[in-house]
Amino acid sequence: MRIVDVREITQPIASPIRNAYIDFTKMTTSLVAVVTDVVRDGRRVVGYGFNSNGRYGQGGLIRERFRGRILEADPRSLLDGTGENLDPHRIWAAMMANEKPGGHGERSVAVGTLDMAIWDATAKIAGQPLFRLLAEQEGREADPRVFVYAAGGYYYPGKDDTALRAEMRSYLDRGYNVVKMKIGGASLAEDRRRIEAVLAEIGADARLAVDANGRFDLETAIAYAKALREYPLFWYEEAGDPLDYALQAALAEFYPGPMATGENLFSHQDARNLLRYGGMRPDRDWLQFDCALSYGLVEYLRTLEALHQAGWSPRRCIPHGGHQMSLNIAAGLGLGGNESYPDLFQPYGGFPDSVRVEDGHIVMPELPGIGFEGKSDLIRVMRELAE
Numbered sequence: 489m490r491i492v493d494v495r496e497i498t499q500p501i502a503s504p505i506r507n508a509y510i511d512f513t514k515m516t517t518s519l520v521a522v523v524t525d526v527v528r529d530g531r532r533v534v535g536y537g538f539n540s541n542g543r544y545g546q547g548g549l550i551r552e553r554f555r556g557r558i559l560e561a562d563p564r565s566l567l568d569g570t571g572e573n574l575d576p577h578r579i580w581a582a583m584m585a586n587e588k589p590g591g592h593g594e595r596s597v598a599v600g601t602l603d604m605a606i607w608d609a610t611a612k613i614a615g616q617p618l619f620r621l622l623a624e625q626e627g628r629e630a631d632p633r634v635f636v637y638a639a640g641g642y643y644y645p646g647k648d649d650t651a652l653r654a655e656m657r658s659y660l661d662r663g664y665n666v667v668k669m670k671i672g673g674a675s676l677a678e679d680r681r682r683i684e685a686v687l688a689e690i691g692a693d694a695r696l697a698v699d700a701n702g703r704f705d706l707e708t709a710i711a712y713a714k715a716l717r718e719y720p721l722f723w724y725e726e727a728g729d730p731l732d733y734a735l736q737a738a739l740a741e742f743y744p745g746p747m748a749t750g751e752n753l754f755s756h757q758d759a760r761n762l763l764r765y766g767g768m769r770p771d772r773d774w775l776q777f778d779c780a781l782s783y784g785l786v787e788y789l790r791t792l793e794a795l796h797q798a799g800w801s802p803r804r805c806i807p808h809g810g811h812q813m814s815l816n817i818a819a820g821l822g823l824g825g826n827e828s829y830p831d832l833f834q835p836y837g838g839f840p841d842s843v844r845v846e847d848g849h850i851v852m853p854e855l856p857g858i859g860f861e862g863k864s865d866l867i868r869v870m871r872e873l874a875e
C-alpha cells in the first residue's frame with residue numbers, strides 16, 4: 489500500500505469579525521487530501537486535513553517542500569511494522585527531513601495540516617474512529633464524552649451589548665455551559681461593561697471565559713487582571729504576547745483565578761518553555777496548544793510527554809481551534825475538552841451532523857477516521873478536492 493497523491497487548495501474562511509489583534513476579513517485555510525491506494529467499504533481511502541483559523545493557508549510550503557517529501561519517499565519507509573497501514577510518525581520524519589531545529593515559524597502549520605490528513609487515513613485504514621485508535625495505542629480507555637465550550641463574543645461592526653447578550657444566550661440554548669468572549673479590542677471601561685452585560689445574561693446558567701489574544705503589555709495585562717479578578721471568570725486567556733513568559737509569570741501575582749494560553753506556541757519545545765518559565769499553575773491553569781497549527785498529533789504527543797515530565801495532567805489541556813481532530817485527541821488521550829465556534833469558520837469547524845451539545849459535553853460518534861464523513865457540508869468540500 490502507498491500514498492499515491494497529496495492534494496491541497498487554499499480556501500476562504502473569511503468573516504467580518506475581529507479580536508484584539510486581527511480581523512478575519514481575509515482569513516484562509518489550507519485544505520489537504522492524502523490519497524492512498526487502499527480501498528475500504530468499496531471506496532478509496534483518502535485522509536483529509538485543514539489548518540485552524542487564525543493562521544493563513546500554507547499552500548506554498550506544502551507544494552514546495554512537504555508534499556514532495558511524502559511522495560518521493562520509498563513508500564515502504566512510510567508504513568508501520570505490519571506493512572499494512574501508514575505510520576504517521578515515520579511520515580512526519582520524512583516531511584521534516586532537512587529542516588533545521590528552532591525557528592518554527594509557520595512550517596508547523598503546513599506539517600500540522602498534512603499530519604491531520606495522515607491520521608485520518610491511518611484510522612480509516614484501521615477501520616476505527618481515531619479516538620479509539622489513539623486510546624488503543626496508548627493503552628488507555630477512550631472516553632467518547634468530551635467537554636466543549638462556545639467561543640465567540642468577537643468585536644463586530646455595529647455589535648452592541650444587546651447583540652452580544654443574544655449571542656451568548658444562543659450558545660446556552662444550544663447546550664453549552666461555558667462561553668467565551670474577546671477583550672482587549674476596546675478600552676478597559678468598555679470591556680468591563682461588555683463583561684458585566686454577559687455575566688448578567690448568563691447568570692448562574694454558565695461560566696464566562698475572556699480572551700485578550702496576546703494584545704496587552706505588562707502594565708495593561710495587570711490592570712485587566714485587577715479588574716477581572718472581581719468577576720467569577722472561567723479563565724483569563726492570552727493576556728500578553730504568547731512568547732513573553734516573564735509577563736505570564738508576573739501576572740500570576742495579580743490574578744489568582746485560572747489563566748489559559750498556548751494556542752500560538754507551535755512546538756513541544758515552546759510548550760516546554762511555557763511550563764518552565766511562564767509561571768503556569770498545574771492546579772488551575774489551562775493549556776491550549778492546537779495540533780493543527782503546531783506540527784500535528786505526532787508533535788502533540790511529544791508536547792504531552794513534556795507536560796508529563798513537568799507534572800501536568802493532560803486534563804489541563806483544552807486545545808484551541810474547534811476542529812474534530814482535537815476532539816478525537818481529547819476523547820482518546822484524556823484531555824480536558826475542546827474549543828468550539830458554533831457560528832464561525834464553517835464548514836471546517838464543528839461536529840458531525842448527528843452530534844448535539846448537552847450539559848456542555850458532546851459524545852463522539854463511531855465514525856472511521858476523524859469523522860469528517862459525518863459532517864455533510866464539510867465532506868462535500870473535501871471530496872471536491874480528491875474524490
Ligand SMILES: [Mg+2]
Nearest residue numbers: 699725726751
Ligand atoms: Mg484564544
